[in-house]
Amino acid sequence: AQSVAQPEDQVNVAEGNPLTVKCTYSVSGNPYLFWYVQYPNRGLQFLLKYITGDNLVKGSYGFEAEFNKSQTSFHLKKPSALVSDSALYFCAVRDGYNFNKFYFGSGTKLNVKP
Amino acid sequence: KAGVTQTPRYLIKTRGQQVTLSCSPISGHRSVSWYQQTPGQGLQFLFEYFSETQRNKGNFPGRFSGRQFSNSRSEMNVSTLELGDSALYLCASSLDSAPTDTQYFGPGTRLTVL
Secondary structure (H helix, E strand, O other), rough: OOEEEEEOOOOEEEEOEEEEEOEEEEEOOOEEEEEEEEEOOOOOOEEEEOOOOEEEEEEEHOEEEEEEEEOEEEEEOOOOOOHOOEEEEEEEEEEOOOEEEEEEOOEEEEEEEO | OOOOOEEEOEEEEOOOOEEEEEOOOOOOOOEEEEEEEOOOOEEEEEEEEEEEEEEHHHOOOOOEEEEEEEOEEEEEEEEEOOOHOEEEEEEEOOOOOOOOOOOOOOOOEEEEOO
């Protein structure tokens, strides 16, 4: 069955430190993977996506994500966290075998402390 | 380019009433999807429309319905409202319905059912 898992409900990191938000996926065909961020009372903002090619994908606001096929993971990273990065982060996979449906993870709340 | 717009932003209804939410996609986008977001269930897919046809449907009761117009604008309707329908309803548009397409989200409509 197609699914996305974000194993951590919350991640706490100090400002200036590197951050990682984890995501693993399960999909029948080729995975098309996305990261979104949501600020309070707002919609989701697109950060980056992996379609094919280089396993390291660079996105908005200094975020990047590494696709690992053997571990079926697509972790979101940033070398130096900012307090303004505090938000809810969603990983999503699009299933090309299932009418291109989007499957979203449960979300990870990132807290960046000054 | 203007982003995805949703109207109204906030709505308060009582049980048994019906409600219609509206979504205007990014200009040129032909696919519109709807999601329900609640603290307990996270992001749940409602349905997707492409060129006025429903392409995908999530696991929601028939009280939830939608449509898409020839200009790609979409509406969703919820009849016989229940307390559990209180949620943030998000609309997302994409250029087409290919697996590589990014969905861009609107700010959402916050529905409160009393």
